[in-house]
Amino acid sequence: MTTKKETFASLLKEFEYRYPTRTIFDDFLTLTLCAFSYNPLTGLSHDEELYMQTMEKYKDDTLRHHFPKLLICLTAEMEERIGSEIGTDVLGEFYEQHLYRKGAGQYFTPWHLCSLMAKASVNTIDINATHMPMRILDPCCGSGRMLLASAKENGPEHEYYGIDIDHTCVKMTAINLFLNGMFHSEVMCGDALDPDDFRESYKVSFLPFGVFRVAEKENSWLYMLHKNSFIKNSDSERAPVAYGTPICHTTQLRLF
Incomplete structure (x- = not known):
């Protein structure tokens, strides 16, 4: 029996019955940026407080374990598309398909x-x-x-x-x-x-x-x-x- 491959989009979809997709997507971006802001003097993020505040709403939810998986899927999908004719903008494509505001004149080239x-x-x-x-x-x-x-x-x-x-x-x-x-x-x-x-x-x-x-x-x-x-x-x-x-x-x- 084959297991369905997890993707960035499919993992985000698992949140949709509990949280608004826009909230999950934006929280993922915030958590990722906090993780990328490593402070070697403390071993924590420069934005550790923001990280903990963002994670607070998910602390009792098993879906919180999806956030590191989302980053893994994102980087893997971007790597697969290096040198391709469609580019590596996985984040922008998800945003276009699910979140962008038509009435606000928001269009991605x-x-x-x-x-x-x-x-x-x-x-x-x-x-x-x-x-x-x-x-x-x-x-x-x-x-x-x-x-x-x-x-x-x-x-x-x-x-x-x-x-x-x-x-x-x-x-x-x-x-x-x-x-x-x-x-x-x-x-x-x-x-x-x-x-x-x-x-x-x-x-x-x-x-x-x-x-x-x-x-x-x-x-x-x-x-x-x-x-x-x-x-x-x-x-x-x-x-x-x-x-x-x-x-x-x-x-x-x-x-x-």
């Missing part, structure tokens, strides 16, 4: 279009001439799919930045960037049209290794870069600087 845009948006001559990493920004990043496509095209050694007003999307992007080895990255929750809007961000790093939550805007490199990409016009209102100059020569972020 299909992978093949992301791939096309990644190829069209970079001048390889400029990259090779400067020998410096690019800074690439998606100001409405969703699950980070365009950034993933850019890393596939240009390599993970560049700096990748994402901004989104939806906190769940920000968490998806942070996990995607980390699991795809994009260790010079940051993802910020905020309105990209408002240079002063900062709610929190996640820094993806190799040394120290992990994903680290940034609660104060003064500690966010992305917030500073984004704020500096705005100028004041004659009416003392803020307006965004036009993106397009090679980022390696300035502090300006490249729009992707």
Whole structure:
């Protein structure tokens, strides 16, 4: 007798009769980010308190053991799709199919279009001439799919930045960037049209290794870069600087 293979989607489905799918999905993202924020001095997460608060509602439920299984399935499914024509955005695909808000104008760009845009948006001559990493920004990043496509095209050694007003999307992007080895990255929750809007961000790093939550805007490199990409016009209102100059020569972020 063959056993049905567990998948990321099938494990999440087992929760649906006890908890809203959106709650389970978002809690999984939070727990995963807490797990990725390891503090070697304490042997715990930098966000241990948040981890325990999130797990509180599941402490007497045997389904709590599904959370590590979900991460195993997620990484396995992403690994199987490395180099494929459909990309590795397992999280974004689940969100699209089950959770995204149609009425809120929330649309995720299909992978093949992301791939096309990644190829069209970079001048390889400029990259090779400067020998410096690019800074690439998606100001409405969703699950980070365009950034993933850019890393596939240009390599993970560049700096990748994402901004989104939806906190769940920000968490998806942070996990995607980390699991795809994009260790010079940051993802910020905020309105990209408002240079002063900062709610929190996640820094993806190799040394120290992990994903680290940034609660104060003064500690966010992305917030500073984004704020500096705005100028004041004659009416003392803020307006965004036009993106397009090679980022390696300035502090300006490249729009992707």
